[in-house]
Amino acid sequence: MNEFVWQQVLPHFGMTRDEANQDAKVAPLGNGHINDTFLVRSETGDFVLQRLNTQVFPTPWGLVGNAGIISEHLCAKRDSGDYQLQVVCPHKCSNQELGVDLGEQGFWRAISYLPYSHSIEVVESAEQAEVAAHAFGHFARSLSDLDANQIHDVIPKFHFLPGRIEALREAAEKDPLGRVEACREWVEFALGQTGLFDELRELEPKLPLRICHNDTKINNMLFDKRDMSAMAIIDLDTCMKGHLMYDFGDMVRTFCSPEAEDSTALDKVLARPEIFAALAAGYTKAMGEVLTEAERQSLWLGARIMPLMIGVRFLTDHLLGDTYFHIHRDNHNLDRAANQFSLYQSLLSQQDVLKPMLG
Template identity: 60%
Template sequence: MIEFIKQTVLPQFGLDCINASISTLGNGHINQTFLVIDGTKKIVLQQINTQVFTQPHQVVSNAARISQHLCAKHQLQEYSLQVIRPVATMAGDLYLDLEEQGFWRAIDYIEHSHTIELVTQTEQAEAAAYAFGHFAAALSDMPSASIDDVIANFLNLPDRIQQLTNAVDCDAFARLNTCQEWAEYALSQTALLTQLAEFERLLPRRICHNDTKINNMLFDKRDMSSMAIIDLDTCMAGYLMYDFGDMVRAFCSPEPEDSTHLAKVYARPEVISAATTAYVRALDGVITPLEKQSLWIGIKAMTLMLGVRFLTDYLKGDGYFAIKYPLHNLDRAKNQLTIYQSLLKQEPQLIKLFD
């Protein structure tokens, strides 16, 4: 792969195909990402997974429109974070479509940037939550119809539940016997679907990030301040409750999302409180009272949804999420559903944060 990138991809971006160094970057589940260093020039090069993003041109054009909007906000001093910008090919295109050899794009590399995989301090949750809220606030005046949906029904819990039901019924890889109890539990949570439907009927649709994990916010390694929001691939019209919910889901456990130490997996209330306060503060003047109330539903929905998605992928043979060992997706599913159970146990106390 590295040699192919050097010989075929780098020249298209005007980079030295002999002396440039290439290394893998990040821990994304979907795309392949590389850091390319050519002398003093650094870029992030990605091969977009066209099995997941079947219209990759839309992914690139969405990101470019959002980048332009945020740059304009930055010039008006209404957006304080750095903006990830696309890097054009020598031909002036924002992507390189090599068909069977992959769909490629390049973006800026931000110097001194650093990502973390796990929230270990409430200050980290607070900083990232404020940054994601600030990102959402900056996009609040961008029409939701101005970008394309790149994955249909991406954050549709009823649809995800139906996919799990189908996977259970089919059991194509004879794996149900290893996870039947977890599947039955996930499929029993139908009351949440009714709550979601009630809120979605009343909430405004906004452009959302839709993948607000802690490693999609860049920290400045020099002082751990917030630098930039990255990975705009799933930016689509949606609801703030899902962005917030995915963020808190990713922040709140002291264990990684594939940890098998389930006795240590739980939703930390102090992290949820810090993230909530910071996110709502960043969206002051934008978020409505009903949207604030919906944030709690979003935490539960996104935690359950990711557990369902991991479990479905496991039952269907691991065709979506990259795995490192045969039970990886099952372990991820158990982890997320354990967080979900912890959220339900703490609901009487935590729900007060969203009054």
């Protein structure tokens, strides 16, 4: 892979293997489920190189265009003192485009790398939760004056629970790999959660359309390793028009459990009330008066929808042969699904404690 990157990809970003870059290195970076990501280190500067998964993102030019618009807006706000985080910006190709399409060899783009950055996979304290949630709220608030209609829908109906559950139903009926029988209990559990549809139909018409991150996992907020303050919001690939309840719900999904999202220790997959309280406080404080009353009321619905919906997506992918999310072991997506459904059940069991924390 490294030789291909050097010969076919990096020259498009103005980098060749010459005397100035003889000590440069390319190494895998992160553990994302979708794209292939590399860190390029050289004496002339470090940057992140990615090959986008065009099966997941069939309109990559729209994706990099969105990231360009959003990063430009945030940079302007940062320059005026209205945005307190660092901004991950695109590196243009030699022809000034935001990416390069190499056909069967993939669509590639480069973005800035932030030194001293640190990501975590599991929230260890309420303080970490509040710092990260405040950063995501600050990000959303800073985009609230950017016209959402400028942003391309890279994955239409990305957070649409009825569609995701219907896709699971179809996958279970087709059962192309004969996997349903081994996980029938989880399939039937997921298909039985349609009661949330009524709440969704009632609330959604009241919610303003925002530019949302749509993937507010804890590892998409970078800490500054020097003092563990918030440094940057990253991974703008799924930034699209939507509703803030899903961003809040994805924080609940990835902040609240003391276990990683693929842990099989399901008895330990719990929604920690102190973490829920911290992220609720951090997010709503950062949003301030920008958050409408209807949006505040929707946050508890988002908190329940997201672990359920991501669990449904993991389970659907398992039934269809693991074509969407990268896997690293047999039944990996099934393990992820069971994990998310367990978190959803934990949230439901603590509703009387957790819901009042949202005010």
